[in-house]
Every structure is written in C-alpha cells, then in structure tokens.
Amino acid sequence: xxxxxxxxxxxxxxxxxxxxxxxxxxxxxxxxxxxxxxxxxxxxxxxxxxxxxxxxxxxxxxxxxxxxxxxxxxxxxxxxxxxxxxxxxxxxxxxxxxxxxxxxxxxxxxxxxxxxxxxxxxxxxxxxxxxxxxxxxxxxxxxxxxxxxxxxxxxxxxxxxxxxxxxxxxxxxxxxxxxxxxxxxxxxxxxxxxxxxxxxxxxxxxxxxxxxxxxxxxxxxxxxxxxxxxxxxxxxxxxxxxxxxxxxxxxxxxxxxxxxxxxxxxxxxxxxxxxxxxxxxxxxxxxxxxxxxxxxxxxxxxxxxxxxxxxxxxxxxxxxxxxxxxxxxxxxxxxxxxxxxxxxxxxxxxxxxxxxxxxxxxxxxxxxxxxxxxxxxxxxxxxxxxx
Amino acid sequence: xxxxxxxxxxxxxxxxxxxxxxxxxxxxxxxxxxxxxxxxxxxxxxxxxxxxxxxxxxxxxxxxxxxxxxxxxxxxxxxxxxxxxxxxxxxxxxxxxxxxxxxxxxxxxxxxxxxxxxxxxxxxxxxxxxxxxxxxxxxxxxxxxxxxxxxxxxxxxxxxxxxxxxxxxxxxxxxxxxxxxxxxxxxxxxxxxxxxxxxxxxxxxxxxxxxxxxxxxxxxxxxxxxxxxxxxxxxxxxxxxxxxxxxxxxxxxxxxxxxxxxxxxxxxxxxxxxxxxxxxxxxxxxxxxxxxxxxxxxxxxxxxxxxxxxxxxxxxxxxxxxxxxxxxxxxxxxxxxxxxxxxxxxxxxxxxxxxxxxxxxxxxxxxxxxxxxxxxxxxxxxxxxxx
Numbered sequence: 001x002x003x004x005x006x007x008x009x010x011x012x013x014x015x016x017x018x019x020x021x022x023x024x025x026x027x028x029x030x031x032x033x034x035x036x037x038x039x040x041x042x043x044x045x046x047x048x049x050x051x052x053x054x055x056x057x058x059x060x061x062x063x064x065x066x067x068x069x070x071x072x073x074x075x076x077x078x079x080x081x082x083x084x085x086x087x088x089x090x091x092x093x094x095x096x097x098x099x100x101x102x103x104x105x106x107x108x109x110x111x112x113x114x115x116x117x118x119x120x121x122x123x124x125x126x127x128x129x130x131x132x133x134x135x136x137x138x139x140x141x142x143x144x145x146x147x148x149x150x151x152x153x154x155x156x157x158x159x160x161x162x163x164x165x166x167x168x169x170x171x172x173x174x175x176x177x178x179x180x181x182x183x184x185x186x187x188x189x190x191x192x193x194x195x196x197x198x199x200x201x202x203x204x205x206x207x208x209x210x211x212x213x214x215x216x217x218x219x220x221x222x223x224x225x226x227x228x229x230x231x232x233x234x235x236x237x238x239x240x241x242x243x244x245x246x247x248x249x250x251x252x253x254x255x256x257x258x259x260x261x262x263x264x265x266x267x268x269x270x271x272x273x274x275x276x277x278x279x280x281x282x283x284x285x286x287x288x289x290x291x292x293x294x295x296x297x298x299x300x301x302x303x304x305x306x307x308x309x310x311x312x313x314x315x316x317x318x319x320x321x322x323x324x325x326x327x328x329x330x331x332x333x334x335x336x337x338x339x340x341x342x343x344x345x346x347x348x349x350x351x352x353x354x355x356x357x358x359x360x361x362x363x364x365x366x367x368x369x370x371x372x373x374x375x376x377x378x379x380x381x382x383x384x385x386x387x
Numbered sequence: 388x389x390x391x392x393x394x395x396x397x398x399x400x401x402x403x404x405x406x407x408x409x410x411x412x413x414x415x416x417x418x419x420x421x422x423x424x425x426x427x428x429x430x431x432x433x434x435x436x437x438x439x440x441x442x443x444x445x446x447x448x449x450x451x452x453x454x455x456x457x458x459x460x461x462x463x464x465x466x467x468x469x470x471x472x473x474x475x476x477x478x479x480x481x482x483x484x485x486x487x488x489x490x491x492x493x494x495x496x497x498x499x500x501x502x503x504x505x506x507x508x509x510x511x512x513x514x515x516x517x518x519x520x521x522x523x524x525x526x527x528x529x530x531x532x533x534x535x536x537x538x539x540x541x542x543x544x545x546x547x548x549x550x551x552x553x554x555x556x557x558x559x560x561x562x563x564x565x566x567x568x569x570x571x572x573x574x575x576x577x578x579x580x581x582x583x584x585x586x587x588x589x590x591x592x593x594x595x596x597x598x599x600x601x602x603x604x605x606x607x608x609x610x611x612x613x614x615x616x617x618x619x620x621x622x623x624x625x626x627x628x629x630x631x632x633x634x635x636x637x638x639x640x641x642x643x644x645x646x647x648x649x650x651x652x653x654x655x656x657x658x659x660x661x662x663x664x665x666x667x668x669x670x671x672x673x674x675x676x677x678x679x680x681x682x683x684x685x686x687x688x689x690x691x692x693x694x695x696x697x698x699x700x701x702x703x704x705x706x707x708x709x710x711x712x713x714x715x716x717x718x719x720x721x722x723x724x725x726x727x728x729x730x731x732x733x734x735x736x737x738x739x740x741x742x743x744x745x746x747x748x749x750x751x752x753x754x755x756x757x758x759x760x761x762x763x764x765x766x767x768x769x770x771x772x773x774x
Contacts, residue, residue, distance in 0.1 A: 014645070015390025211613060247599050258401070259401065
C-alpha cells in the first residue's frame, strides 16, 4: 500500500427531502448565489422551483445561469464567471448532474483567475482560491458531488480536458434518490457505465496487496451490476436509485484510490477525444472504449487483475487467468449491451475519419495509461478494435 | 436506505514516515500541547522520542500525560483536564491505541465543562466545545482515530460508558503501519476481533436493500479474515499491517452505518460490563460475547442476515438460511480460536458470580440491541451461553 492522505470535506445530505437542509449549509458561507442548472429537466420535475422557493423564503439573493450542456463548455464557464463578478456573487449552487457541477467548479476557480479559465485545463494556471460551491445532484454517475475534479470542453478547439483541486470540492451535496426517478433509460445506463468506469480506472493498477481497496471496488461493481439493469427497468424504485447514487459518489471520492498508485485513466482520456468531436454521452463513449481498451492491454503479466474482475464480479470460475480474463471482458460487453449501451463506435455513428487525430490528441502531453503506457498509435488501434 | 448525513473531517496521513507531516497539521490550530500516551511501548519502540524531537525542533511547547491504561479511566481524564487548564494548553496530541485517543477525547470535551467529565458518559452533559485533537495510532482496532466516539471506565463505580460528538473527531490522525509491528500476538488478535465486532454491530440491522453498505461491510470482514491470522504469524509484514490498519479505520468512521438504521451494539454493551469489572482486553471480551450473542438472537426472521455472513465470509454454501447461519457462527468461533482469542468466559477466568449484576447494569437505561431487544435476563442468558 502506498502512502496517502485522505480527507473528504464535502458534507453529504442523503435521502428524500434532504434539499430542505440546504439553507443551513449555505448560511455563513454565502449570501448571494449563482444558481446554475442545465436543460429543462430540473424545471419539468419541479426541483428548480423548490430550490427557488427555499431561497426566496430565506431571503437569499441569486442570479440564474441555465442551459449548461452535457460535456459542459467554456462559453458557460465564462458566462458564469461574468455573472459572479458583475453581481458580486459569493456562493455557487449547482443543480444537476456532473456537467453542471463541473461547470460550476470551473466558474468557482475562474472567478479569482486573472485570465481565461481554460488556463486551468491546460495546466497554465493552478487553483489558489475558489468560490464556495454546493450541489444538488440529479444523476448517479459522475462522483463530482464529492471530489475536486472537473471536466470541461472547449468548443473552439474541440478539446475536452480535466482540472482538479481540493479547493473545488463542494461544501455540501444533496443526494436525493427521488430526483433521479425522471432520468431516462439511456442516461441511467450511461450513468451506471460511468460509475463502473471510475471503479475500473483505479482498480487497474500494478499494486499488489491492496486488499481493502480491491474489496471495496469489487463490492461497488457488484452493486452496479445488480442495480443497473433493475433500475433501467424500474426507474422509480427508490432503493435501487439510492444504491446507485451512493455507489457513484463513493466510486470517485478518493476512497478507492487511497493507498494505490495512480489509476489508469486511459479509457477516460480516449473517450474525452471522442466526445470532444462527436458530443456523445460520456457513459456511452466509455461503454465502447473500455472493453476495447481491455482487449488491447490484456497480457500475461496483468491477466491476474482482469481475472479478478471476471471471477468476483461475473462469477466466472475458470482457474486459468488469461482464459478467465477474456471471458470477463466478454461478460462486460454483454452487460453494457443488456442495459442499452453501445459497444461499438458504429452504434454511435462514428467512423474512422478522426481515429488518427484522436490518437494524436489523446497523447499530446505524453503517453496515457498505467496498465500499459499508450501512445497515439496504440489509441488508434484501440479505436479500431472498438469499430 | 434511510436518510443520512455523512462527512469525515479527520485528515488521515497514512503510511511509512507520515509522522513527519504532523507539525504542518498542528500549525494554526495549537501551540501548547498535551502529549498523551499509554504504557511503555511508545517509549520502547522510539515513537515517543521521535514525536518529542519533532516538537522540540519546531519549538512547540508540550506537557506530558503518560500511563493512560487500556480501558482508560476517569482518573487519567481528570488529570489531563487539570494539566490542560494549569498549563493553558490548546491542543491535545494522542500517541497510542484507542484507549489513549478515547481518553484524550474526554479530556478535550471536559476542558470546557463546568463539572466532572463523567457527566458526558451518563448523558448529564453534552459536548458544546472541545479542544482540538490529533492522533498517532499504534494499534489497528478501535476506529477512534476517525470518529467522535470515546469509551471511558469509571474505576469508582465499575462502569464503562461511551460518549460521542462530531466535535471530538481528531483534526488529523497519523496511521503508520510500521508503528504496529511491535504489537504482540494477543493484542493483534484482539484488535482484529474489535474491528470485526464494529462491522458486525452495524451489519446486523433490520434494513433491507442497503447493498452498498453490505458489500463494504462484507469486504472489510474478508480483509480481517485474510489478514488477521497472517499478521499474527508475521508481525512485521507491512502490507498485512497496512490492510488491517485501514480496515479498522473504515470499519468505524461512519461509512458502514450511513444509510442504515442504528446498529445493534448489544455485544459491546455486554462486553463493557465484563471489562468494567474484570478489566479484560476489550477484543478478547468481544470474542467471547459475539458468538454467544449470535446463538441467542438468531431466529427464523433474521437468519437471512446471519446466513449472508456465513456464505460471503466463510464460503458456506448451505442453501437453507438457518443451517447456514449456524455453520457461520461456528466458523466465527473457530476463527477467533485460531488467532488465539478466547471463546468462553472460562478462558478469561470469569465465573458466574456477577452474571446477574452485569445483566442488570447493561440494561440500566433500558433494553439494549436492535436485532432483538435484550433485557437484563437476556444478557444473563447470553453470559451463560458464553460460560
């Protein structure tokens, strides 16, 4: 086990009706809010009205920033920063899924930055100060509600990049499973895939002897496998939604990676290049990339790790590591298909046109991945497997 | 899943040499320390010298409070409070296992209390303010390093009682597995038992559908079962010690119980009565009580839960819940025996003399337990099973 520091400053308010505790968490930290949200779903399901009413009843001023898109864009980030400065706002309230929360994190950091907020994504600037931020989560997927990570797309350069800082962790996050009842089958399945991908990315390291982390990772994967298909079929089952929501948060709050060497993250890097160009749903892109990545990087000296997934998640009892590993990858593809996710780029109407470009871009800062270090040609080969 | 709030303010510094980061964590929070520790082990293994040298090099003043005993006593708590007041100390540094940390928590709360600190244990007072506290852990067992709980013994009344407050969570805790190399076989095994007991206490609730929590609980139990005997045999195996240490912390930092109804805790209440009178090692007392408690409370309508442990921890494949549950309890007794723990009160030289008294005392504030509500006679019956 490698040395680590672990703390999670975000306070989780989990369960039905927990939004009512939001005001107590904001008090003392902010009085003039940026109220940020995405498309129409939070309007249609009444959540936005509920939040607005709470703010009004408690005489908390706010300015709205709506229309934040999936794969959130720099234009929204810049607009949010402008609003915060113009109206002297001191707290950001994100209502939505990971895209809204990520956008708000970039706004929180950009507010104090003398330059364009994209500087954070290209490592030209680091976060020294940020506006405090709260979140009301509406989708089980991202983990953004309890970490300091944000992924932003630059629509001018067709790039999608990440930033990370402890200062960007939400002060609090409201997780009410009932708010996720209206998430459609497609986005529910994409969320499940996203959660599983976060677990895979930190599971696949070269560490040995990290039993605690492995047990927790495998346990959360089994929760996804049990609850994922059932939730797609029963969208308003509170218990299923609750388990997925909590699993999604724990999958990426630092717990699974603490004590391990850095995770792989190649699949995410590759998917970011896909969705930067084609604007596909992040989880759907991952469902295509992950099994292809597994096919490509699997070899004798890491088969034990893949076999662990095969045996402990899919119940494959093949004693031979390589054989078990291959059956496990096949089971994963079948699982993604079963919940309605694509497993080929063709299903996303993506052809080979940009494969080389995506390979090059994914590795512009050097090789990606740790299970096997990948260069641009490797990435292109993986995209070809995923065809 | 029931509603919950979850946050963990304690910063964990985990790994070899992490004590060197202690000073940075203290800065800004305290400048005059109470340096508290137990018996001679931290002197013998050089840890105390290391800490003292760090404090001296950084010109941080401190007053020592040594000799804190297992099952920490009110006399140590009162002495600590006196020292803090007399020397105007503003930060408490606990170096040791759960007993030292628990004692320091009572000191931290008692410092601001106008009355005897025992008031907190008998619910005559609540914690409104406390001195900040840091910990350097030397034993995998208690979980006290990342929660706000403390258990204190009153040597005048032969009582052992608990208190709990968010304000008592350590600001930081140093977890260096190497500091646990010198823990002897007996205390290593008792620590493993204590960790497992914390998991059992929150596992046995009447909740259904808490898949995330169940998976994590079962995963940490498997870590104990795999690492416990191996660690007893290989006391200086860093990886084994690391897994036990981290499992112990996660077992009682609120994670396993979040989203569940209150845990059972009857076994702890019963053990507290035993060790209040006989001063046995907490973990050894638990090894005797837990299987007896299981025998007594097991019935058709909760057999599913016990069978879960039997199948997922012990690999018992009996399809009939009650039969599996019974085999699981038997496997647990065998496991405790295998690591050198007692499974009968006789092995601890405890006879029936105080069984009725212990039963009465355990339930003085009302019935205990949730799996099955127990009164004094039930407790006496459990002690008789444990004979």
